[in-house]
Amino acid sequence: TNTYHLSFHVQAEMLDFLLFGALISAVDPVAVLAVFEEVHVNETLFIIVFGESLVNDAVTVVLYKVYISFVEVGAENVQTADYFKGVASFLIVSIGGTMVGLIFAVILGFITRFTKKVRIIEPLLVFLMVYLAYLTAELFSLSAILSMTFCGIGANKYVEANISQKSRTTVKYTMKTLASIAETIIFIFLGISAVDKSKWAWDTGLVSCTLVFIFIFRAVGVVGQTWVLNRFRLVPLEKIDQVVMSYGGLRGAVAFALVVLLDGEQVKAKDYFVATTIVVVFFTVMFQGLTIKPLVKWLKVPRATNRKPTINEEIHERAFDHILTAVEDIAGLQGYHHWRDKWEQFDKNYLSKLLLRKSVYRKSELWEAYQKINIRDAISVIDQGGNVLTSARLSLPSMASRASFPEVTNVTNYLRENGSGVCLDLQVIDNIPGAKVEEDMETHHVLAGNLYKPRRRYQSHYSRHFMPLGEQERQDREVFQRNMRSRMETFKSTRYKRHKKERSLKKVRRIKLQVTSPPTSSCDSLSLCSDPVVVPVETEDKAEHSDPEKDEDVGITFIARKAETPKQRPKSGCQIPLLPPPPPAPPSPPPASSSPTSEDSHLPWKGSLGSPPPCVSLEATKIIPVDLQQAWNQSISSLESISSPPAPAEPVHPRVSALSRLGGPRPASYTPPGSAAGSTFSIGPQVSQGSFLFPDKKKEEEEEEEDVEGEWLRRCSRSCLP
Amino acid sequence: MGALQSLPGRPEYSDLAEKTGFSFEQIGVLHKRFKQLSHNEETLRRDHFNEIHDLAFNPIRAQIIEAFFDRRNFHQDGEGKVQEIGFEEFVVVMSHFRPPSDHMTEEQREKTRREKLRFLFNMHDTDNDGTITLEEYRHVVEELLSRSGTLEKETAKCIADAAMLEVASISVGHMEPDEFYEGITFEHFLKLLDGFEIESRMTIRFLNMDTTTLCK
Numbered sequence: 001t002n003t004y005h006l007s008f009h010v011q012a013e014m015l016d017f018l019l020f021g022a023l024i025s026a027v028d029p030v031a032v033l034a035v036f037e038e039v040h041v042n043e044t045l046f047i048i049v050f051g052e053s054l055v056n057d058a059v060t061v062v063l064y065k066v067y068i069s070f071v072e073v074g075a076e077n078v079q080t081a082d083y084f085k086g087v088a089s090f091l092i093v094s095i096g097g098t099m100v101g102l103i104f105a106v107i108l109g110f111i112t113r114f115t116k117k118v119r120i121i122e123p124l125l126v127f128l129m130v131y132l133a134y135l136t137a138e139l140f141s142l143s144a145i146l147s148m149t150f151c152g153i154g155a156n157k158y159v160e161a162n163i164s165q166k167s168r169t170t171v172k173y174t175m176k177t178l179a180s181i182a183e184t185i186i187f188i189f190l191g192i193s194a195v196d197k198s199k200w201a202w203d204t205g206l207v208s209c210t211l212v213f214i215f216i217f218r219a220v221g222v223v224g225q226t227w228v229l230n231r232f233r234l235v236p237l238e239k240i241d242q243v244v245m246s247y248g249g250l251r252g253a254v255a256f257a258l259v260v261l262l263d264g265e266q267v268k269a270k271d272y273f274v275a276t277t278i279v280v281v282f283f284t285v286m287f288q289g290l291t292i293k294p295l296v297k298w299l300k301v302p303r304a305t306n307r308k309p310t311i312n313e314e315i316h317e318r319a320f321d322h323i324l325t326a327v328e329d330i331a332g333l334q335g336y337h338h339w340r341d342k343w344e345q346f347d348k349n350y351l352s353k354l355l356l357r358k359s360v361y362r363k364s365e366l367w368e369a370y371q372k373i374n375i376r377d378a379i380s381v382i383d384q385g386g387n388v389l390t391s392a393r394l395s396l397p398s399m400a401s402r403a404s405f406p407e408v409t410n411v412t413n414y415l416r417e418n419g420s421g422v423c424l425d426l427q428v429i430d431n432i433p434g435a436k437v438e439e440d441m442e443t444h445h446v447l448a449g450n451l452y453k454p455r456r457r458y459q460s461h462y463s464r465h466f467m468p469l470g471e472q473e474r475q476d477r478e479v480f481q482r483n484m485r486s487r488m489e490t491f492k493s494t495r496y497k498r499h500k501k502e503r504s505l506k507k508v509r510r511i512k513l514q515v516t517s518p519p520t521s522s523c524d525s526l527s528l529c530s531d532p533v534v535v536p537v538e539t540e541d542k543a544e545h546s547d548p549e550k551d552e553d554v555g556i557t558f559i560a561r562k563a564e565t566p567k568q569r570p571k572s573g574c575q576i577p578l579l580p581p582p583p584p585a586p587p588s589p590p591p592a593s594s595s596p597t598s599e600d601s602h603l604p605w606k607g608s609l610g611s612p613p614p615c616v617s618l619e620a621t622k623i624i625p626v627d628l629q630q631a632w633n634q635s636i637s638s639l640e641s642i643s644s645p646p647a648p649a650e651p652v653h654p655r656v657s658a659l660s661r662l663g664g665p666r667p668a669s670y671t672p673p674g675s676a677a678g679s680t681f682s683i684g685p686q687v688s689q690g691s692f693l694f695p696d697k698k699k700e701e702e703e704e705e706e707d708v709e710g711e712w713l714r715r716c717s718r719s720c721l722p
Numbered sequence: 723m724g725a726l727q728s729l730p731g732r733p734e735y736s737d738l739a740e741k742t743g744f745s746f747e748q749i750g751v752l753h754k755r756f757k758q759l760s761h762n763e764e765t766l767r768r769d770h771f772n773e774i775h776d777l778a779f780n781p782i783r784a785q786i787i788e789a790f791f792d793r794r795n796f797h798q799d800g801e802g803k804v805q806e807i808g809f810e811e812f813v814v815v816m817s818h819f820r821p822p823s824d825h826m827t828e829e830q831r832e833k834t835r836r837e838k839l840r841f842l843f844n845m846h847d848t849d850n851d852g853t854i855t856l857e858e859y860r861h862v863v864e865e866l867l868s869r870s871g872t873l874e875k876e877t878a879k880c881i882a883d884a885a886m887l888e889v890a891s892i893s894v895g896h897m898e899p900d901e902f903y904e905g906i907t908f909e910h911f912l913k914l915l916d917g918f919e920i921e922s923r924m925t926i927r928f929l930n931m932d933t934t935t936l937c938k
Contacts, residue, residue: 235919312885312914316842318866319782320923323845326786327819328926329776332755335926338776345779488883 012269019067020273023259024214024280026060028252029053030183035250035289042302045241049248057254058146062093064258071266097143098150104133105154109355112162116357122167123174126159158355186253190278193260200275210276211283219246240299247292250284251277738810741797742817752816756809765806766790781865785845790815794844801850821925836912838924843911853905856886889914 012020032053036046066086073082108129115122130151137147160168193199222245230236237245259277264270296303325341735749744752759774760766771777771787780786790807793800795815807815818841846854846862860882889906906914 312888315863315866315881315885316915319842319862322780322782322866323786323842324819324924324926326777326780326783327816329774329780330759330771330786330790331752331816331926332758337926341780 015071016267016269022063022067023060023255026056026254027053027249028254031250031252031285035292039293039296040303045244049245054149058094058143061145062090062143066090093143094146097137097146100137100142101133101147101150102154104129104151108155109158112159113355113357119164122163123170126171162357190256194278201271202275203272206272207276207279218249222246240301244301250288251281256281738813742813743820752813756812765808767806789845792844795841819924819926839912843908853907855905859886
């Protein structure tokens with residue numbers, strides 16, 4: 001083979017140049033990442049360039065090794081067969097590396113499935129397994145970089161779902177730090193080498209030609225490949241995309257590292273190559289890196305939308321996937337969606353079952369997305385900090401914020417639209433407390449509604465194996481529930497006649513406040529405390545109550561959740577059944593319930609009726625239309641959190657306590673209809689009285705508790721059956 | 723691909739091609755598929771669709787099948803449902819999923835976009851009243867999520883409710899206390915999915931048909 005002489009200095013052969021070409025053409029993922037993150041181009045472009053650089057790393061290394069082995073053997077000794085072997089080895093090395101990575105991904109996913117009790121070692125596990133993937137690939141002389149990359153890619157979905165939020169954060173930031181350190185060190189080394197003359201030799205021709213050529217040939221390569229790709233793409237890659245892709249090919253640390261590793265004996269032109277590489281890296285990173293941002297702006301490249309998808313968009317995303325798959329199946333195509341669907345089926349039925357923790361497996365993505373959106377909204381509500389009053393009224397950031405605090409919100413109407421079973425808090429209507437009480441109530445109401453449960457200050461364990469549920473997570477959940485509650489309120493839809501509105505408005509103000517009772521230690525009252533929910537909901541109804549005959553819209557509202565005693569735990573899934581209204585009564589059985597508490601007697605409106613705070617039992621919850629139960633339950637659980645319970649009498653099932661936050665059972669406050677206690681669901685007379693029904697005496701209730709539970713169980717199971 | 727050359731009734735295809743924008747080849751392929759699905763009868767019925775094995779696991783199978791029998795999708799301003807469809811209607815419905823051709827004016831693009839969205843809208847709006855009510859939307863969400871199997875109805879309802887809230891806020895903005903949000907009208911729907919790239923999302927490449935499927 002010929003030797004090429006460039007400026008009489010560089011002595012290099014074809015093979016050497018091939019080697020050099022392999023290492024200099026690789027796009028560096030780090031540089032690309034840094035620049036593109038800065039620039040925020042649209043996702044497609046980012047993925048293309050970043051993906052290329054990621055795989056490039058491996059390709060470069062593999063090619064490099066292949067060529068090095070050729071060089072070692074000597075160009076003369078390379079036979080044709082060896083070229084084929086080279087290609088074959090390239091394929092084996094890359095695919096082999098990928099497989100190793102995927103195997104470790106599966107192992108990692110599987111292990112993290114069981115780390116619930118040992119959360120603290122999760123990040124360590126992640127690092128170690130990935131490193132193990134690297135080492136294993138190295139052991140078999142496969143592509144270690146590809147192995148690590150694909151281990152990460154494959155395991156991402158499962159590990160992310162399995163490990164705790166803290167572990168996720170830890171892994172993320174540790175990796176970033178490590179990567180940062182490594183990159184910095186390499187660039188330091190680069191800088192030092194640049195200055196240390198003994199390490200390189202300058203050749204103008206080589207350097208300048210290289211600079212020009214890498215740019216030109218990259219562009220050629222991009223254009224050519226895009227042309228091929230566009231035949232298969234639905235959304236073709238535009239010229240602008242291609243420009244960005246070519247321009248965004250920054251060389252970086254990998255090229256430098258590889259060139260320095262060359263053996264000076266075998267590759268005589270090493271020093272020249274080193275010099276060239278240094279210049280190339282400097283040039284691309286600095287010049288191209290700095291100018292790409294203005295270029296992107298100038299070319300008006302479509303930028304990334306940072307807008308998080310709305311719920312509707314998420315729903316439709318999924319809808320589209322299914323629709324397209326269906327149409328493909330109908331048309332008999334085995335298109336992209338078909339295969340993707342098949343993969344998802346496989347994943348869902350086998351992989352996820354194997355690798356995901358059971359509790360995670362059950363949640364659907366949409367629900368997760370929905371929760372995330374809510375939490376995010378809630379947090380942003382909090383961040384808006386300042387005005388406590390208005391923040392309570394904000395639901396979706398996109399929603400116009402409601403005017404004033406006491407404005408009536410109409411979940412009532414919304415609920416009404418959905419039919420039946422509503423309950424009224426009739427008692428409240430007739431009792432109008434004095435102004436002072438009102439004021440206190442209002443203050444309390446505002447405070448309770450908008451502040452969070454005070455944090456406990458103690459710091460807990462330092463156990464290596466135990467990590468308690470963080471305050472943050474609790475708070476997040478609380479925020480979420482609150483937000484959900486306010487969100488429900490702000491959904492306005494009503495068929496309610498206007499003329500009732502004025503009346504109800506007036507009553508609203510008063511009533512709303514009335515309803516709140518101070519957080520008494522007895523559970524029950526909590527239902528009414530702090531409920532922007534309850535109150536407004538009831539308002540509309542109030543006015544109606546005066547006309548019991550007109551039950552076109554019987555109001556609703558309900559809140560309450562009965563103490564979930566352990567016995568009822570198995571039924572907790574069943575809390576939702578809709579109780580059919582008892583035959584004699586018009587379709588809105590009032591809530592029965594609450595146990596009387598002495599504390600409530602001081603509240604004037606309660607005094608006359610002698611007892612129970614208008615707390616509603618679980619039964620009441622059942623009266624809410626089934627469809628809103630979930631939302632409702634969330635709302636009320638947040639309500640419950642407001643009032644602090646007494647020391648729990650017995651430990652409550654964690655799930656239950658998570659819902660109700662209060663822990664501790666409460667006396668059953670439900671009386672089945674027609675029971676001897678005399679509280680019935682009959683609305684008629686009571687309605688007109690404006691009182692609501694609840695068992696007369698606490699004692700009687702408790703006597704009946706057993707019976708109640710049984711009765712409740714029966715009802716529950718009956719209604720639970722589809 | 724020799725089989726495609728000898729398709730019967732080539733001249734019929736020309737008005738179909740014009741109407742729907744498919745090429746002759748594509749129509750030919752679709753015709754084959756139609757014959758295959760209908761067991762060489764003239765019309766397709768719902769039970770023919772039910773025989774498609776792959777479709778069985780699709781959560782919105784029912785809606786898609788209904789969409790084929792929905793007169794509103796036939797571009798003839800009809801309403802209501804039919805019991806069986808001929809090849810022409812089959813192709814017309816399929817044409818909703820055609821990829822946009824390269825040389826389309828802005829107007830044409832807009833038109834295609836509207837058509838596709840209209841198709842979607844019709845799919846959701848099962849009672850033909852022009853709006854997607856809460857009930858219908860809930861149904862959609864439930865169907866979508868039913869595949870995961872473990873999601874309860876309440877959660878689905880919850881999500882649907884929140885989605886409705888969002889639509890209300892996007893389309894109507896601030897609502898008066900006594901306003902009633904009837905449902906999503908087509909205009910609102912357009913606005914809602916404004917950010918969506920319908921052209922690429924709702925397209926299928928018709929030419930890449932697997933001949934083995936056709937031979938099944």
